Amino acid sequence: MANVALRKVVKKYDRTEAVRGIDLDIADKEFIVLVGPSGCGKSTTLRMIAGLEEVTDGEIFIGGDLVNDVPPKDRDIAMVFQNYALYPHMTVFENMSFGLRLKKYPKPEIKSRVENAARILGITELLERRPRQLSGGQRQRVAMGRAIVRNPKVFLFDEPLSNLDAKLRVQMRTEIKKVHQTVKTTTVYVTHDQVEAMTLADRVVVMNAGVIEQLGTPQELYHSPRTRFVAGFIGSPAMNFVPCTLTEATGGGLSARLGAGLSFNIPASRTQRYKPFVGRELIFGLRPEHMIEVRGERRPDCQEFGVTVDVVEPMGMETMVFFLVDGTEVCARVNPAAAGQPGQQMRLVAELGNMHLIDPQTDAVI
């Protein structure tokens, strides 16, 4: 068991800077997820922790030891790859025990460790099979088993569920969480899927263009994003962004004017925070789930408004309603029974307690 620390870590490929000086502290037994779009540097960061990529600059510590020049085999880590990377000519047992056999562990110990890992993952009956005789989910379990038997200081997962179909992905996600709760090993998990990040992580690291945009618990990232990128990346469907102008309303309050016909009153609790930006062109952000159908009761910081429905996407338990606000497409998440038809007028309620204002010059959430 160990903590992992990254200090001003940089990775350059020729002239391209894939990772630009990131600092990260991962506590012992913590489950950290690195999430971000393709090319954001998350996999490179993971591979540097693994020792598969050299660090151009900065320092990486595992369990307090500087490991920049330590080969992967001596870092006491285990990694699960996106495409499983099982040895095709070996049985599941041989695959899982390969690392232990190389380290010349006694046979009875190898056997008991493999059997224990197989039991945790429910693959005991597959131990004599070869990878080609397994399904995608089973292969990924074997890959995880290969990591577990080593009893490493740190687990590294490089988009392990990306190759699985949607249903299996959800199932394996739960499996991974269960395994972490059972073996309690420090875990660094890379994914581009923000749902995976939110569901698995103790803390999520959102990366973009080689830097950490924000680090926090899933709830923090969801409710208090620091940048427009994080606000848009976390949450599905993504947060709506509409240009607005912040104006001073009568009575000392503030209001955000979204184009010609729509204006929202800023909750009183935010007035002080937003006051310096009065008169500025800003971006108004509100998640689809915070724009719902009118339910009758009046709640604080909620404001009713009317829209013309453009597109309706029924999802079963909820329906996405798309409409235009000053030329920008906006999505609301409503009760299926309340959703109108395309072209119809509809009344919605904006829960303004959850709104965000973004400064377009810095892309920072105010």
Place this chain on the structure above:
Amino acid sequence: MTAATATVDAPRRTFTGSIKRSRRWALYSSYFFLILFAIFFLVPPYYQLVTATKTSEQISNQTTNPWLPALTASAEGLNPGGENASKASLAVKSNAGESWMPAALQGAWANVTQLMTTTDFPIYFRNTAIVTVLVVIVTMLIAVPAAFSLGRMRFWGSGILATGVFLTYLVPDSLLFIPLFKVVGGLGLLNSYWGLVLVYPTLSVPFCTWIMIGYFQSIPKELDEAALIDGANYLQMLFKIFIPVALPGVIAATIFAFTVSWAAFVYPMAFIYSSDQLVLTAGTITSLVKADVYQWGMIMTAALIAAAPPLVIYAFLMDYYIAGLTAGATKG
């Protein structure tokens, strides 16, 4: 113009074929060309086989069909070796008329016994086997690690080196044998099959390396990363992961090295001149072609016997020469 007229005016699409029909035609043409090629390639070995069953007299007989085996035993005798006739062939000769063996078998048997007893063919065969086994071992010992390092261990200049290795293969042996003659002579290995063990790898190593670079490169890179993390060093990675996974490539390279060594002609002709050191290719020619006298029956028999080991090797190794061994390693 109304929509209705537009529809009428539009060119009508006609469907003249079907997937089933075009598949049938593809199959017919495949069969046609495959049969054509099979005939083309099988005719020479057939002719070789037929000739190997005949005595010199039967071969030179203008009245019989050279494409068919002899139906009657040679009246004059089964003594293609002239004054070197062996006891075995004399035994067959004395019973030529009333032998229980069909004429073709009598002829073949006579050729084989003549070859084995009156020429140094067994010595050539032994020498070839020794040289080939050693060349295959030397080739694989050099080519496998070379391919692994060039194909997987990225280092400065590895790409150019890999191409360079292949380019050396493109230099024909007919150009190389003169400088190599000096090299082999300088090492005191002229007229010794050890000289061949030294020079054959110049032909086999580049190509085998090239084949295996391709096989090694086709193995997903995550496999060696997984092995690295599992604690394998590069040698363990090569022997425990790469060679087993790229076994079809290793077998293909082995077959190639075997064939190169077994069938090489220019180098033994140039470097070897005494019969105790000669190998099959050069030995058969030098001992069975004297001036303008070609002992066709024995030449063909020698060629058939010489072709047997490669055929056996192919037959056995082809079973293992299966593609798709990497199935299951990664998402498929």
